[in-house]
Amino acid sequence: MKLVVVGNGMGSVRLLEHLAEGGHDHEIVVLSEESNPGYNRIQLSRLLAGSIGREAIELHSEGWYQEHGISLLSGSGYRVTDIDRELKQVETADGTRHSYDKLILATGSLSVSIPVNGSDLKGILFFRQLEDVDTMLEASRQPDASAVVIGGGLLGLECASGLVKRGMSVTVVDNSATLLGRQLDGTAGNMLRRELESRGIAFRCSARLQQFTGGRDADSKGVVRQVEIINEYDQPECLDASLVVVAAGVRPNITLMQAAGLACDRGVLVNEWMQTSDPEILAFGECVQLRNSLFGLVAPVYEQAYVVSEQLLGRQSREFVPVPIPTSLKVDGIDLFSCGEFVAAEGDEELLVDARQYGVYRKIVIRDNRIKGVLLYGDVSDGLWYQTLMTRADDVSLFRQCLIFGQRFLPAA
Structure with a gap:
């Protein structure tokens, strides 16, 4: 089977890793308008700050793609400009056409521009x-x-x-x-x-x-x-x-999908198996919309990549189920953790530790003895534990009194 993958961001690279680990026997072509092989985009801020070097954001060399039977075509000439669903071909900016049996769209998102005077100035x-x-x-x-x-x-x-x-x-x-x-x-x-x-x-x-x-x-x-x-x-x-x-936000990059006649809303519409309205085209990452949800964090994108790879490897694929994903700020020396609904509504209970003079702030919102949201600043050591309790919808009534202080303060029983 011939696979054409459009985009070579972090999600696309994770998909290719799964296929390589699964021993795929497909012919794979990756089309990317960026000249660099896929890199860790979420570490760009640390690269800018000088906290890491350029080698730290590299995911794989061009040799890795060759070793795993993947043809990587990178550069502005390989920007995909058209999808012909009837002929099952994509066309790139240099005029080349690539045939596919399955097309994988991982086009990511675009930065939101602000339409004011002077927005075309250099700098x-x-x-x-x-x-x-x-x-x-x-x-x-x-x-x-x-x-x-x-x-x-x-x-x-x-x-x-x-x-x-x-x-x-x-x-x-x-x-x-x-x-x-x-x-x-x-x-x-x-x-x-x-x-x-x-x-x-x-x-x-x-x-x-x-x-x-x-x-x-x-x-x-x-x-x-x-x-x-x-x-x-x-x-x-x-x-x-x-x-x-x-840095005023992003929007799904779906111009290509809209022109091809795929069902789109804010993003290209997919089901729980990341299938678009065309059975031969799958999509995942920041470009997709599942029901009313868009996805801008790497954790759900990686999970979507796994769901897609299992189908391409001919395995029984589990469906993608969105779960609350915590927010973190990649600035050295600042620790914060935010997950779920941390603003209490009517009927919610709010647990709070406000020690801002010491740089520590904690808030947990509970409804029906289950955590709805968590907000931590300064001390985030219990963040993943709170997230697990929330994701599993665990009943916290037995240790509610010490919940705000963290896992290490739980009663021995």
Whole structure:
């Protein structure tokens, strides 16, 4: 059977690993528009910060693909531009057509752009690829370099932290009052903000982006120089910027699927076995939508890769079942853990330890003697234990009184 895999991100590499370990006998072609073999994208922020070297994010060399009978075609010419479902072929940007028996789509996601004046100026970029890190490192070497990061989510904060470590003056602009508003409550968000401010990052929260402006002299007319915002006091403010990183979220990359006539909503629609509306096409990762859920974290994507690989190996595949996935921030020296519904609703019970003066904050939300959500800041040692209790829906009534303090405080019985 001939398999064509579109995309060579972390999920795609995990799929190929499963197929190699399973002793596949397929002809496999991987098409990737990035010039580098698949790498660990979630470690780009640590690479930017200088915490790890480039070799630490490499997953496999080109030789690994060859050893396992996988043809890896990388570069802009191998970007897939069309799917012909009737002929069972895909076409790439260089005009080549590749036939398939099974097509695997792992196209990932695209950064959300912000439609304001000046968004086409040089020096404005996203933080998605290895090339983006190279661009930011080059910008950080310029004298008096200053950066503005648009977005106070996980990626934006990790980027800001890395740029500060590289010596840049950094300001984060976010339209929410709380950092990581989807992962933290107000208390934990303020603790995080104070910690990051102590490291040199400035914030403009509850702010609205107005436009980007370029240099006033002829030599730098097309290069970003300032970011204009309306700040939390409803006042206009101009922030100097020789570099702007937009980290305002992502959306599933489904243009290819839509053009091919596959059923799509926010993502390409799949069932629990990652099958699309075309029985010969499977999809997984950040590009897919299962019922109302999208997937932006690596853990569910790896599970989806396993489900797909088992089918391709002719084995009985278990279905993919989404489970709550914890959030973590990849910034050295900051520990936080967030999972499930940590905002109490009517009928919920809230357990709380607020020791923010010591850098520790814990919150557990319980309903019907079962954990609904967990939020930990500072001490996250019990995070995975809480997650296990929540995933299994264990009854915690027998040790509710000491639950907030962690597993080591459980009664001996």
